[in-house]
Amino acid sequence: MTPILKNRAGADSVHYPPADPRLIHGAVALQARLRPSANAIVHRGEHIDYATLDAAADTYAADLYTAGVRPGTVVPVLLPRSPQLVALLLAVLKCGAAYAALDRRWPQERIDRIVTASSAPILVTEAELPVDTPCWIVPSESLRMAASRGGAAPSVSIDSSSAATVFFTSGSTGTPKGVLSPHRATTRLFSGVGFADFGPSRVVLQAAAVSWDAFSMELWGPLTSGGTCAIASTDYLLPDTLAELITEAGVDTAWMTSSLFNLLVDEDDPGRPCFAGLRQILTGGERLSSTHVARFLTRYPDITLFNGYGPVESCVFATAHRVTAADCTHPEGIPIGVPVPDTAVYILAGDRVLPPGTVGEICLAGDGLALGYLGDAEATAASFSVVVLGEAPVRVYRTGDLGTLDSDGVLHFRGRSDLQVKISGHRIEPGEIETVARRLPGIREVAVVPVPAPGGGYERLAMFYTARAPTAPAPAMVRRALAAELPGYLVPHSVHHRPALPTTATGKLDRSTLLASL
Known part of the structure; x- marks a missing residue:
């Protein structure tokens, strides 16, 4: 296949491979043909046009395919928001694979768990990380430089029902x-x-x-x-x-x-x-x-x-x-x-x-x-x-x-x-936090309670726990331990030690009494 950048730079005979708009990368490629010089991305004063973005994605797709990315695989990507991140996500899709964009603010343990669960051929990142999955280090180059390398995306066969993205959400x-x-x-x-x-x-x-x-x-x-x-x-x-x-x-x-x-x-x-x-x-x-x-x-x-x-x-x-x-x-x-x-x-x-x-x-x-x-x-x-x-x-x-x-x-x-709630747009299963908390040394019973917001919905999380005798871990220590394993939105705003958790007449946890004690 003729390198896309060369075609877009003005070759006499221009040939483009088919672009299926039902595929994410196909729809972007179609826009690159329709309006190659239009702004696709603006970031910190830099403007990237559609032709450059799509050509850079082709180059990275060729690199990733060589590194073992194939249709049906999941590729974790751990990069900051940038035009290069966008090109690399497109590149993963052009290989017929699905990407899992990971939040760099997550604790390392959570990232390790997700990378392992994805059974990924590689992890796309800026530097080597202490994980079992091989790291593919992103080249230190501008998108224009990547586009000028002129790589051709691999020819793969997928359709709109093929996996494209993996989103990780709270699990009970x-x-x-x-x-x-x-x-x-x-x-x-x-x-x-x-x-x-x-x-x-x-x-x-x-x-x-x-x-x-x-x-x-x-x-x-x-x-x-x-x-x-x-x-x-x-x-x-x-x-x-x-x-x-x-x-x-x-x-x-x-x-x-x-x-x-x-x-x-x-x-x-x-x-x-x-x-x-x-x-x-x-x-x-x-x-x-x-x-x-x-x-x-x-x-x-x-x-x-x-x-x-x-x-x-x-x-x-x-x-x-x-x-x-x-x-x-x-x-x-x-x-x-x-x-x-x-x-x-x-x-x-x-x-x-x-x-x-x-x-x-x-x-x-x-x-x-x-x-x-x-x-x-x-x-x-x-x-x-x-x-x-x-x-x-x-x-x-x-x-x-x-x-x-x-x-x-x-x-x-x-x-x-059920008990699932949303806070600041994040879907939260209190059970996930409770499960992690029960694994901490000295913790016996745990209850995570959403705190209602004045305008409706919920504004924060409060956690209550009882301890195994004779020594109770301090609430501040418990919160720090949770922050080491959970993303910020799952870490309770306040943590409280109680000698016992209240129950209703039927023996169920009395959440209203816990809220009233705040």
Whole structure:
């Protein structure tokens, strides 16, 4: 195959291999052909066009294929947010493999566990790490230099049902669950008839942690649609940071969790409004605060606000709703919307479809569904099942969320059927934290309790424990030990030693009494 860079530099006879827009890298390659000189990425003042990005990805794909990356494998990538990270993720996909973007802030033990679980041929990183998996060290070069090397991506045969990404989320057993998501789960969101505009002239902020499925929306949304991805240089989005990115990078579209949205609304300075210049905001991950939304819409009537809902098992969003001022007065909260493209929502009781207005379990179907949990057939079978709906068998994901569909087909959230919660957009299984805590020396009983936020949802975690006689480890020591094994969002904000954990008359843990003791 003729090197892509040479073709794009003006060869007399230009030939491009087929680009399937149902594949993430295929859709990006198609945009590179349609608008090769358009900005694909902006980062710290550097502008990378589509031709350079795609050519660099081809070069890296050739390198990775030589290093043993093949279709059907999972490749962990441990790199900071940068244009080079984007090119390397594309390169993994061009090899027919799936990538697992790991958060560098995670404790080393968690990274080791995930790399081992992925059975990866290599770990893509900046430097050698003390892991059993061979490290492939990223070349110290600019994307333009990588593109100029002119490597050709390997010829592989995959389709939209092939695995593309692995997202790791909290697991009740104490081990993070790897959600294996296919190409179509991402590309379905940006087919041109989606819930928001990510196409040419849009500049989308990328600030979410790379391990989240929201990262896919912020990155692949614009890059598969012809827009521009503006990569934040910091891990935390503050009002001043957002205002600077709007001014300097031209950001007009941003995703933020409802907790972050509330914070920015509270901190918004009339003298330097942090939202001014945006055209679209996508939020969700937790129940929206009607009070904060009403204040925002009053001040920024020209900015479109979307409320999105979707577990990682259905990749980013399963439903979306354009929020209006009237939604803020809805007695049961702001709706979470109607299905995004190639997605279906059912309210079920077991295998039975419930009529509109009836509370039941939210079950999802369609192209957004994950293939399953990496290396865990039992958990996959428990969460994904085939249900006969009408006369046709339908594969569904049972979310554990409760909701109703109204007469217009709009979905409304009604809570959880278990103890799982979301805080700052992170899905949290208290059982994972409790399992890790019980392994610590001197710990006997453990209870992790979400602390409600004033505007609805939850704002932090509190952990209570009892100790094995005669010496109790200090709460500060327990918290430090947890921080060494768990990512920051799973480390309880406060840790409390108790001589005993309270129970109800039926012998169950009394969580309300624990909360009242804070």
